[in-house]
Amino acid sequence: MKHTTIKDVARKLGVSVSTVSRAFNDKYDIKKETKDRILSVAKKMGYSPNPIAQKLTRQRSYTIGMVVPEFVNSFFPEVIIGAQAVLLKKGYQVLIMQSDLSWETERKNVKTLVDNKVDGLIISLTSETENTGYYEELIASNMPIVFFNRVVDQLETSKVLFDDFKWSFFATEHLIVQGFTEITHFAGNESFSLTKNRIQGFKAAHRKHQVQIGEIMYKGFTFEDGESLAESLLKRDELPQAVFAANDALAIGAMHVFKKNGLRIPEDVAVVGFSESRLAAHISPTLTSVQQPTHDIGETASNLLLEQIENKGLFVPQTIVLNGRLNVRESSVFLR
């Protein structure tokens, strides 16, 4: 019932509390034998140091907060898993909050986290324009923050990004090389710089191959958005040869309406996605998609954050750009 404390262990062994403490944090002078003895008895008694008391004395919460726009799609959960992997190993706890795509709840989430004295924050924004003032204050007050993927450039923090330009370029080039030269881009939400970068890559590939740049259609990032964009495409009766979507949900939504209307993929229209969701390989046809290193994103964001936390004071924000990969599958290979 009651937790066994360090005192119980000390009493049982007839040593002092400080000695037991030393046994657990081996930076202090303690004889090897007594240390081993203490450790084994402690284990037998089921003792482990109370994290809360440790936090109090160490004057650190050993908790970091993560806030993401949503986590019903697999992208963010995967980076969370990556982050937890390194953070938990270092003795940190992870508080996860999701903003429901609303910057107001994002603001509230961050405030809750700060009130709870997190040592640092890992954030992906819901909006690049709304909370910047708030974040500036936070940064000025020395709160370590790392942003990832959905970031705002002006903020002076570490960031981990994906090379959206490059991989958008490659994905587009892949379509062109396959012979699909009329490509429409479902670009997602216009306000993100990530969106802009992907558009740049999209255009660059066209220029390189001297193909006329295809249409760019904005909307959200959901299945439904993909469906409605595809429908509007069908309605005006001039289908492109291929669709390059800014994420897999858009792509899958589009595929769904194409197929419902009797179109064959990729014969009638090819499709390429982005961000490689879990199911890209398990739908029909399998979906070509840009794979982001989700796990890596979480890990490097965490490492960056820990670095900043440890080196408080002398620290320069870094931006790390991670690499990806294009998984070519059935939805985009030209069959003659």
Place this chain on the structure above:
Amino acid sequence: MKHTTIKDVARKLGVSVSTVSRAFNDKYDIKKETKDRILSVAKKMGYSPNPIAQKLTRQRSYTIGMVVPEFVNSFFPEVIIGAQAVLLKKGYQVLIMQSDLSWETERKNVKTLVDNKVDGLIISLTSETENTGYYEELIASNMPIVFFNRVVDQLETSKVLFDDFKWSFFATEHLIVQGFTEITHFAGNESFSLTKNRIQGFKAAHRKHQVQIGEIMYKGFTFEDGESLAESLLKRDELPQAVFAANDALAIGAMHVFKKNGLRIPEDVAVVGFSESRLAAHISPTLTSVQQPTHDIGETASNLLLEQIENKGLFVPQTIVLNGRLNVRESSVFLR
């Protein structure tokens, strides 16, 4: 930089520490005026009680832990969102951990949470057999726990369940009524009672309609499992008229290999899923599936837990069974 503490506030006002404490937890005797004075000055100084110290003295953390098998599929994230909705409103924090489908990490997760003095736990198990002894101890030590979906019957706690029997029955009956009388059930992992209940429902529907009971195939719950089961079905060259899968991932995996092999859905083989993932309505053909009230599950689990935490001592475990719904879509309607 430095946190202002309760002492700073006390010194500034010339009152004692305990008085300031009283001002913040208004259950003790304090004059209204002094309380107001303290509160306003404290606010001006930017003071708020240190949650860590509070946890240490109160031996309560106002934190509840959630541990789920995974959260890359949308099911668990959705119940997490439901749970957070009620918990955060009541001033609780939520610590989320995922067990990666391994009972060892589940055990570690729970231990971490317990070490951190969570006030209660909401758990969905990775295995119904492995950690029961551990959970029994935990329950005996008075830790409030609510299990959901993947539970073990013997444990004396509150549970929130889905009526797997009933909805498996309805889903199967739906197929039979549509004229699909040879139905194979992809049952998922054999060890869960949820699996057993669904099988019972599956059989009961057959009996009611006097149809010979179809085959039951066990395996995991992933896309890959669905694919491999479908392949083994194809290999032996005697296809059932329909497949009823224990979750949508299985169903989608199966649909994928059926379609890859030129089979039409539902003409050649119908498919019904379970647990209604986000994308059931957005793939081709759209997937008939049993919808679970994910949000509700999270909410009721939280309410049950809070009830237990508040009424510590006099408390009887409850089991709440929630209702669902069958979303009939293209993958299972008979076309002649």
Place this chain on the structure above:
DNA sequence: ATTACTACCGGAAACGTTCCCGAAAATGGT
């Protein structure tokens, strides 16, 4: 034998709260 280390270890303060206990002040009844 005295000195000078070194290697270990214990005592106790500190972290920031809560809350019990008792004391002082205010109130009320006579």
Place this chain on the structure above:
DNA sequence: ACCATTTTCGGGAACGTTTCCGGTAGTAAT
């Protein structure tokens, strides 16, 4: 004016650690 009661407050222990400071042995050198 006095006692009894209530209201309001301060002192200080407790929560479970870490870590500084000092002290005791033991060893080696003089």
